[in-house]
Amino acid sequence: MLLTLVWAIQIIAALLLIVLILLHSPKGDGIAGIGGASHVFASQKSAEKGLNKLTGIVAAIFLVCTFLLGFGIIK
16 A cells, blocks of 8 residues: 555656656757847746755655665565
């Protein structure tokens, strides 16, 4: 029962991690930096900070589940 729960949490965390990483904005200016229009596409710092924090939490949950399952702690 506990093994199934940890597997389910790990799968959900993996899917969430994929989505959260894809939501991150690229760090470079990209094509907007060529014409000096990079200020038009500036992202909100608070939203990016919250997204980084949430991604870190989900990654930590994924790692804990991986260690629990990988070392056979949960049986």
